[in-house]
Amino acid sequence: MRLGLHVCRGNWSTREDVLISGDYRPLAPCFSSMNVRQFVLEYCTPRAGELEAIGPVLGADRELGLGVVNPRTTTAEEPATIVARAEEALEWWPAERIFLNPDCGFACFANRGVNVEAVAEAKLASMTSAARTLRERHG
Amino acid sequence: MLPRFPVTQVGSWPRSEGMLDALRARRLGRMNCGEFDAVVDRETARCVAAQERAGVDVVVSGELGRDNFYSFITDKVAGTRLMSLAEMLDTVENKAAFEEMLETLDVPASAIRNPTCTGKLARREPLAVDELQRVRRLTGKPVKITLPGPYLLTRAMWVTDFSQGEAYHDKPDMAADVVKILREELGDLAAQGADFVQFDEPVLTEIVHSGETKRRTFM
Numbered sequence: 001m002r003l004g005l006h007v008c009r010g011n012w013s014t015r016e017d018v019l020i021s022g023d024y025r026p027l028a029p030c031f032s033s034m035n036v037r038q039f040v041l042e043y044c045t046p047r048a049g050e051l052e053a054i055g056p057v058l059g060a061d062r063e064l065g066l067g068v069v070n071p072r073t074t075t076a077e078e079p080a081t082i083v084a085r086a087e088e089a090l091e092w093w094p095a096e097r098i099f100l101n102p103d104c105g106f107a108c109f110a111n112r113g114v115n116v117e118a119v120a121e122a123k124l125a126s127m128t129s130a131a132r133t134l135r136e137r138h139g
Numbered sequence: 140m141l142p143r144f145p146v147t148q149v150g151s152w153p154r155s156e157g158m159l160d161a162l163r164a165r166r167l168g169r170m171n172c173g174e175f176d177a178v179v180d181r182e183t184a185r186c187v188a189a190q191e192r193a194g195v196d197v198v199v200s201g202e203l204g205r206d207n208f209y210s211f212i213t214d215k216v217a218g219t220r221l222m223s224l225a226e227m228l229d230t231v232e233n234k235a236a237f238e239e240m241l242e243t244l245d246v247p248a249s250a251i252r253n254p255t256c257t258g259k260l261a262r263r264e265p266l267a268v269d270e271l272q273r274v275r276r277l278t279g280k281p282v283k284i285t286l287p288g289p290y291l292l293t294r295a296m297w298v299t300d301f302s303q304g305e306a307y308h309d310k311p312d313m314a315a316d317v318v319k320i321l322r323e324e325l326g327d328l329a330a331q332g333a334d335f336v337q338f339d340e341p342v343l344t345e346i347v348h349s350g351e352t353k354r355r356t357f358m
Contacts (some may be wrong), residue, residue: 007343020344022348037336060166086144105148112207119153134143
């Protein structure tokens with residue numbers, strides 16, 4: 001059984017200005033001390049900082065659940081954008097240790113969802129389309 | 140065996156009007172467990188179908204029967220009470236500051252509920268084995284189960300006015316039982332064949348990034 005840890009910056013509002021801001025660098029020692037195989041990390045917003053904040057620390061032996069779509073926006077990301085982001089991660093993580101995820105849930109709070117079903121499904125479809133391209137290039 | 144770049148989700152899925160109605164009715168004691176489970180079964184089937192159509196590699200339940208990703212444990216754990224943030228307002232030391240924080244952060248106090256510790260914590264039933272079994276009936280793909288992490292739960296559940304007493308003298312005392320409950324759950328999920336268990340710790344970032352403002356979110 002695979003064990004993962006998800007960390008983001010809050011997902012209770014669609015207003016970017018009220019959510020938390022800052023990269024993962026200060027959490028690196030905490031992450032590397034954990035007996036966890038995969039870190040499922042928000043990475044689609046500039047508030048999350050860059051992959052280099054954590055890549056050198058976790059890239060060697062952990063999996064990355066890379067956040068590639070924003071659960072709070074109303075249109076699906078282009079697959080090409082997702083492919084480019086995953087290819088950036090290849091600088092620190094090998095292809096077999098990268099998973100693709102949204103940045104967080106689509107409705108962490110039942111009556112305070114941040115998206116609708118049709119957009120959520122379109123975002124999943126963009127991710128699977130990007131995954132097919134990534135497998136062709138880095139299979 | 141998963142392909143390279145497996146596609147999955149972090150966990151929660153938008154609730155339909157029907158699901159929200161059922162959650163409200165269940166919370167108010169106007170719907171029995173069997174009726175509620177039937178709605179969750181039906182809605183989870185729709186959520187899993189959407190994931191299958193999109194072609195994801197690891198399927199999640201969508202957390203559709205949960206009030207929120209961590210408060211739902213009040214359905215499963217003795218010694219807890221589901222409380223809206225509005226109810227908790229009366230117990231915080233600085234009510235004005237708490238209200239201002241909710242306002243500033245765009246958090247509706249009546250719509251967000253907390254799993255407050257009110258006594259000795261113990262699982263009445265597993266936290267998410269029902270979600271695992273429900274998804275297993277719907278798909279042959281690997282399944283990821285999501286659980287609130289120990290830090291988030293400890294921080295949210297401890298509300299001194301309600302939590303301090305015979306069962307626990309302080310927060311670390313209660314935390315030991317939170318960890319015990321999560322360890323038991325992990326064992327059950329492993330025994331039931333979960334492929335992936337993800338703990339959610341959304342506010343670890345707050346500890347390291349709210350230093351200047353001393354801001355604290357509601358969780």
